[in-house]
Amino acid sequence: MKFHALAGACVLGLAAGGAMAETTITVATVNNGDMIRMQGLMDDFYAAHPDIKVNWVTMEENVLRQKVTTDVATKAGQYDVMTIGTYEVPIWGKQGWLVPLDDLPDSYDVNDLLPAIRSGLTLDDHLYALPFYGESSFTMYRKDLMEKAGLTMPEDPTWGDIEKAAAAMTDKEAGIYGICLRGKAGWGENMAFLSAMDNSMGGRWFDMDWNPQFNTPEWKDTLTTYLTLMNEYGPPGASSNGFNENLALFQQGKCGMWMDATVAASFVTNPKDSKVADQVGFAMAPHKDGVAKNGNWLWAWTLAIPAGTQKEEAAKTFIEWATSKEYTALVASKEGWANVPPGTRTSLYENPDYTSAAPFADLTLKSINAADPKNPSVQEVPYTGVQFVAIPEFQAIGTAVGQQFSAALAGQISADQALQNAQALTEREMKKAGYIK
Template identity: 55%
Template sequence: MKLSRVLPIAGLAAVGATVANAETITVATVNNNDMVVMQSLTDAFEQSHPDIQLDWVVLEENVLRQRLTTDIATGGGQFDVMTIGTYEVPIWAERSWLTPLDNLPEDYQVDDLLKSVRDGLSHDGTLQALPFYAESSMMYYRKDLFDEAGITMPDQPTWEEVREWASKLHNADQEQYGICLRGKPGWGENMALVSTMVNTFGGRWFDMDWQPQIDSPAWQEAVSFYVDLLSNYGPPGASSNGFNENLALFSRGNCAMWVDATSAAGKLFDADQSSVADKLGFAPAPIAKTPKGSHWLWSWALAIPASSDSKDAARQFITWATSKDYVSLVGEREGWTSVPPGTRTSTYENPNYQESAPFAGFVLDAIQGADPTDSTLEPSPYTGVQFVGIPEFQSIGTQVGQMIAAALTGETSVEQALQSSQRATERTMQRAGYLD
């Protein structure tokens, strides 16, 4: 056992022997709402698996990524289950850092997993992680504010329209902000959004020769638009806001619009967690010059590092936490809007989910419509919508994200931020052997 656990007084003697013989697995996960729900259901898992105890490490997204990357690259073995994403899985699997997940139990129903999500978590045709939830991106908006202002949401909003609406709906004195967007630096934080904006403004991270394009006119236009929009019509301190912070702001009614992950829909439509549940509208992520790459594709998944000494127990946990039965358990305990979205066809065919989640079909279409192999207007050599599927991108994206956050706070100009990002990325790509 890695950590001792405090036992309740009642039944101490009866339970003591079981716990003493139990195998403890350490699960590292992100502090998003769906994972907090998973942690809250520890008792359900341990009751059905009395020989396994769960020890949780729950971290903020950027910190989690740093901890997990360091541990797996060094073979540290601190964790038995890692919450990783569509970016890490194929890269880590190619280096044999993950435990392949073949021969899953028949009742797990692998074919029920959405194909686009399953493919993104596979390497050489074998699943390397099991999807806990999957998402694309979309726009949330306050229908009551739109109605008051006489604004009609089109089937496909544009970023120019978003700026016009934000200017009409922004009222900082009332703590009502025209728009909330990610500003916290990180390749999976502000750069997830900014990359989709660059895509739809006609830009790309690299040309076909792996030459960085960060100082291109498309990047300049997209990032200038982003900085101006958020500076003029966003909340104060936007450079500190990631997914969770903006979710809290929107849930409290402080944002007229928010463009972010489809996985937020369940919480926003839950009246127990959201003060705007009855005022919520949703639309596709905005576009600019092209619809390509305007909405991302991501899956948070559970993987077993090759360094784990408890692979069998870890496998039992991740198959439980990503199963159809788990979806039903969450639906019954937490409400159907709280079930992990985007992973299983059966979830979207479930009448309980359809009735409770008016956004279900919309989200499914967004996930299935995102194409990581064709996400830019001009050809690009990489796979990924909001990331570049190469090992170097984690450091590149984080560094560029820091520079764009500096432009957002006014510490530097957009032009200077992009020029610095271009030079830094060129150096990284040269050292990695992509460039002469």
């Protein structure tokens, strides 16, 4: 916890009418770059709110999900603000686990939130979380390696285009791998990527009667294509790689291509951190030839307040600041416009300072708007969600399936065995939960 001199002086000094009471709120968050950056900019918040202190608890993605889920479900009250995603918000809101945010001040400009992002955080006309950043996913690639290979990346590539480029860019002796993709098991790690990829292959998680679909040609196509790409052209040890590990590999110049969150764009193009900053190109997430769905997802990391916190007002003050236009302007003044949290506000994409500084801005917005949580597949589905299924059981099922696919990537089981196991365990859990007989 950072103790700020100004906050300390105000606490120790006398305010009009007596000593100012200090409130400490505990914020659980993810160890992503944008969240780490915010922790370094807290002086601005403390200057405006000397009576509020923030105690940060920063965790790796899978750990964060586990901890906050346990905390909110048991009403343990460890955290006053939780970093959660588009999956949890409507489910937890429906359970009465989150404080509705219906009384935001006019200055917050809630109508400026991108419709696709806002709708994912809204249930029965109540907003239950504020988006810190929003994202879809797309293809990031090395322009210099594509040029060297004599290839041009289409703006809307097929998986065939991707395989051809991966083969041409791979130079294992030089430590360059044609493609880097998530391999770490988790419903929000490898399964975020593979679920979106399966949509682009024409597949789906469940049919209209909630029967799991891992025994279909589409899922077989998805997993075998993924394993071929990774085994032939991917880095070693990929079954341990999630978002942060692949980001580091790409910044070090070891990946020819990386399909992942659009939020990564500012980190791979930042010359302070990325050796290949001036060589990065962008394209849509791939699709299968003949299938009218790209493999891009829709997500927002959001800040929400668990019901039952004793510090609701201080928590609201903090999350309004952290997701405001003013915070965006603060990051721009310190780090440059290209590095502001993306994907949440219409005004950002209408701001020429941002669009001229961020070569990825247009494609990010296009990817966000192209993702359709109500119709994620070309086939009919009984669920909403692009890279997840918006039912409470998905967190456990998605992670268990992710473990099977990660084991296949590590060479411990075959693709067929992984799909068979995924089908069996998903059927078992859906029967137990009463979706199927």
